[in-house]
Amino acid sequence: MLKFLPRFEFPRYNIPVADFKGHQLKALRRFEKLKPQFHLVLELRDLRAPLSTRNVLLDQVVDKRHHERLVVYTRRDSFPATSPYLDRLSQWHAELEEKFLMVDCRHRSAINHILRCIDWYHELHREKNYGLSPPLGFKVLVTGMPNVGKSTLINSMRGSSGKVARTGSEAGVTRSTSESIKVGSSGNGVYIIDTPGVGLPARLSDSSRMLALALCGCVKRTLVDPWIQADYLLYLMNLQLPYGTDTVKQAEKTLSTYPGAIQHPTNDIEEVLNRLRRNPRESDASVALRWLDESRSGLVLDPELLLPCADFSMRQHVEQALKRARKVMRK
Template structure:
């Protein structure tokens, strides 16, 4: 990918790589239970009023799942879509203004609504709850009959905080809560959570998030993370998902992943000190050189794989103000979000999501799909 007119670096003589090397890596981790969840998603669509799609704020393209676009753009269902960017705690207020302006411009092209949150914060959960309640109230005012209540399905690629968000919204109506972090409450979780991809393996029952006395019940349905099939993925999309924690770290060589991290870092100016040792005074495109600099005295006996894995995990979990999708560094003249979405949909032109075939295989056990 050509990346002209990138940020002016402090070390003006350094030339970063404008294209990432081609490695022989897998491009997808699309599993059978994810396809099953996708089919159930389409089967449940007539019962739903809203799709809440989670994405990582650091990789808005790589954590976008075109499979959901294929269903929603078919116009078969009357569904409101709300895009929820997670990990807002990793994007500081000082650096987010220009970033948010670009995101807003992108979503305006597709007439998409979005919000940025930290799934664990009470105030953010309340803001999202207000949006859901407003949509539910709107259906009542328009006289739209919803005999099963207002239902929203929470979806996205793996490990973006879907179950954490479901728990946060559910606990807003609990009797007691921690005023700072919902995650510290003593209430029993209604959705299982974890720090690795693939904790949720099946679609949940309806989880009520509205007060019991509300005029119209509001329900959430938690789903397993759904990755991209190989035909809709690329090396860089898969690597960016891995840096976001959406892919289990044993699927990609840690040194290759560290090299991709280095590639993205060198295209950006670090807002907090250095990306790596001497990155501002002596930047390099050589991952072996970076790994040698990262070794401390106690790490001298560790191999490069262990050092790379440690470095990648630190940035994946705690790295601030870094972008894993390099398209975010391009101007509107160099990258069109709308054109990108159209091209991604073309890759799935013959990809079938047939819920009916799954129902036929289950035979009389239709309870698999009924909520």
């Protein structure tokens, strides 16, 4: 059996709690202006950190009387086909009565499902409007935190019609709200609007959110010290080591994310970085960033979601976040 105790609390480092920029505020103002034009909001969140990549500011964009909302979790490829975590997530959404999908945005086949859902919402809209389609097309606003995959999704939706949106692995690639982009089969009248990723201002954020967002790439890569990011990753990995397995090798197989050549799990980030260092002159920051960039599967980046079911309620969490947002916005 693994004789190892993970840390149950992460040290309180002094880190920036927000990366909210002028173009993001401008985007929020533009959404207000666009409200009468779009019909459906696709809100993208990162499946690895569903709580941290849920942006309460984007709730204000949806007017339930006029808009439908579909949550799309990206990076489906980060988890195996079946996982108890994904089952729990489905239950939480059922609790919230929030419709959602999980996709790998880079693959057209996964995207076909979204296109079928959009067609279904389009049809619903037509039914509510005496069989009439919106004169300027059925418009879909794609929103979400930076780097969650909005532009990648739009390019995949375009398929052979060609890429139109710039994408990249750093947060903040899309800087302004796009014009309407045609997607789907010809003549279906569906248009998508790409938008810049919007983060949370400091008043609505905190250090644990920021750490999860940093690990998801939703903020500038070096905004939070890479050493601290690596330590947080180690903390989360250790919390998710499969206890009860006989050997570390088995544990490693289940969680293929633990750093190379491991003989024993550790809580010491220095030990991990030293193990990964390619030459003695490589800096801690550079080793940490290389490790952070490695793809790892099955790792949940919101620690609340690791709590036993009885100790965490998604409904309560969302209600508290919305209450706090309303209070802050009133000030």
